[in-house]
Amino acid sequence: MELAGGQQVDPRQPVSAASLPENIKQRGQSKYQRAKEQLAREARAINNELEQLQQRIEEREQALLANKEKQAALDDEHKQHEARLFKQLNVHGPSLPAASSDNSEYDTAEENAGQERQQNGHAQSVEEASSEADNLALPPGLSMGGPSMHNLPDEVIGFESDEEPMAASEQQGPATHELQMGAAAGSQFQGDRMLAQTAASGHNNRALEHRPGASARQPSQPSQSTWTNGNAAGRDDGWAQASPEKGAAWGVGGPETNGAQQTSAAEQSERPVRRGPPGFTPGQTFSPDQKRRPPGFTRALTEATSERSRGAKIDLRDRLNRGQDFKTDRGMENGITQPQEATNPFQLRTPQQEVPTHPMLPSKQEVLSAEPQSRGRALRPDMPVYSGPRTRQSVTPDYSTPPASMPPSAARPAFSPEFSLGMPAAPYPRSPLENGHGGGNGRPGEQMAAHAAQGSLGRPMETLRAPGQFTDRTPSSDARGRSQDRRPPSLPRVRPVSSAASSQQEDGGSQAGFVPLDSLQRPAKWADDGEDEGSPFIPHPPIFPSSASGSSSLQNGHAQPASPVKDWSEQFPGLTLGGHSGAAGGRQANGHAPPPPDLAAAQDFPSLAAAPAAARGGTPRAASPASALTPATKASAWSNGGGAAISRNLLAQQSYVSLGTPAAATAPKTSKPEVEAVELQRNLRVAGDDADDKARKRQCRSKVDFELWEKVRGRDTNTVSGLELHTSVLSPLEQVRMVETIERWVASGKRGELQGRTFSAPRRSMPGKGRITCQFGCCYNYAVDQQGRKPGIIAEEIVEAMPPELEALSDRLVRWGIVPKAIRPNSAIINVYEPGDCIPPHIDHHDFVRPFVTLSLLSEQPIMFGQRLIPLSPGNFGGSDYYVRLPQGSCLVLKGNGADVAMHCVPPVNQRRMSITLRRMADIHSQNVQREISARQEKLSREHDSHRW
């Protein structure tokens, strides 16, 4: 071989450098030099980059510290402000009332455990319930030593029925976090916002069904997911930092591990808890370090389960035991504990999971300054990003600052029980209108309600609605690369109400899938439930025909009603007898401010009025003359002085006894009172909010075309068929009023004034556990109780009767054709969810007939449906990615598959929420309850007679 210089070399022999020609040597050297320089440059660049990174880390850490300090300062300021306010009002601050501030009083457990505790003063420990729930975090088929879902007790699974859940449907992979929902978490001005949102929702019809896309979230984009979830609350929301060390204690290594890693009761009680944002309802605490599965666990689990359900032979335990699977992709090796990966997109938004636990995670500041990678624009950091086109003119209220006239803490307490506990009679009128003023008095409640009435408040429509949320196939969902439509292609894609839906656009209701309520076709058996014929008012018996509670304002010597509302006492003897409804109506109609909460509560529940005054701390009321009372009402007079429990119990159930009895018979059939006036009497309507009932009904929009296609016993089935969502069932003002009413009930319950098992509250808050409940009309046993009684209606247990507000609401549902007349609800459960509270997956017990309904108040939250919902960990539910969003003031009707095939659950809410579940007992149970009441009444009657003689 000849080199360039003509030199001959043998290519098989090594060439020495010295023997190379000079020019080649030089070329080689300069090439080497250039490479060396290049490398040096790169090294310098890398160093620079490193330095910059280092610097950014430091900056972030400093920003974090600064934020913390700022937060602390804000907290202080807030507290001072609050203290000033309370001082001004001369009431106790939120931390004072013992019942509310003492967390131990509200230990969390399943509802029944809570109830039992209240009843018996002792109960199964919270920790037991907790560890049971922890065990069930594994789906059926995966044995980790703990019980599988199938053999867990009902109370743990959350089934209300004894039914065996159906075969597992295909599991979904981890869902994306594209969910766009307008809910701001953990604000200092939560109350303001609650009120605003309550008020705002009324007549809006929104997209309510949501099926988030299912592509896996990139672990490397925590800020993106936080951002798009509308919940960048992070550090600025008043939550203290969580301590990360105790997290990730989930046992996945088999029976021993599972058992061993259950945190002991002692440990649990010692856990640091962090309190909510300033002003957060006392009694509500969050434990930051709930046992968590290792990050990635859920995904590994769902993937494995899914593969297995497709027939692959997979040893799930083995798969999950390979800890690597779910450790590596979450940055654990860096010591960064990220929020738990959740199948449920809402999960990331719960307070427990939002707080990054490492300074290297993006702070809220950074999230704020980040460019949202969606087409939409976040109105504020903790509001959702809307990624669709703007279809409506939007109002963009800034919730971050209260209106100038509203002190930050002023509006909130008006809705918190602790506030109403100590609130003097009339600092804040209940509504702008009820006391005869037109609002504008400067009081927050008034102002907000007045705004609400004008429709001037509310989150912009587009933040609540993403395009195509109602349809299974949308451009946006398709673009996400994973079909959301699980129907087989062969199935027809016809929407039953599409034509109605499009026509409805003309009158401003632009929400696909919504139709005016009137246009809904009812099944034939409902057809004769005409509203005229079905008008409930004539034959309606006196509600709470008891005692002097209903003497109301008239007895108090107030002037005659200023409002045009008539005194219906002639038509309704029950009202003059002191019925609850008379009291409520009187309050409004007389144009006076409402009574102080304790008296108001006494008016709500005759048992309270009947209790000895000393026990209530109130003034004794004059009993109605016994001669004027029907047999059913005598009891109230008897018990007025004695306050015997049995009397009180009896009293509250008299509405059962009196159903269809004397008052109904004597009510004149000719002079039908106006629906509106009766609703006002029963405290459902707010004085001044007197729109014609029919007009109101026309504003109600309905969606009935819910679809979720799942395999049920091998067949493609729409497991949510039968669901209906009706919006604007309660007007904004009515929502405000109803929330106040519920607050009053809850306050009474906390004071121990509601009889029997009416009220139950969790004693400590844990994710996935507990919420306050009030039961009326019948006692529903959520779980096997201490006496070993199964879930279902327990006739012998006492609860308060249906209050008139709920009676009136039930009547409205019948009148508007939302429930058939024959199924008019006669029992209710009020659920009060604090942030983080949830209701686990269940199917409502068949002691209640279908349809049954649930009305939503205070915040819009999703309810999850699926044939096979599973609790993955406390407060974390998987098995479906199908949600229906429940706007405030709306009523969800559950029947058909939607009630009986699909399970439902409300994942941990990110804002306070209340719901009213109205159900009709199956006849046999109504009869049992009636019989029980009659028996008690007879007993009382005998006792009374023996006393007299």
Ligand SMILES: O=C(O)CCC(=O)C(=O)O
């Ligand atoms: O809070 C809700 O809307 C649902 C309540 C519920 O499912 C129930 O009470 O059975």
Ligand SMILES: [Fe+2]
């Ligand atoms: Fe339910």
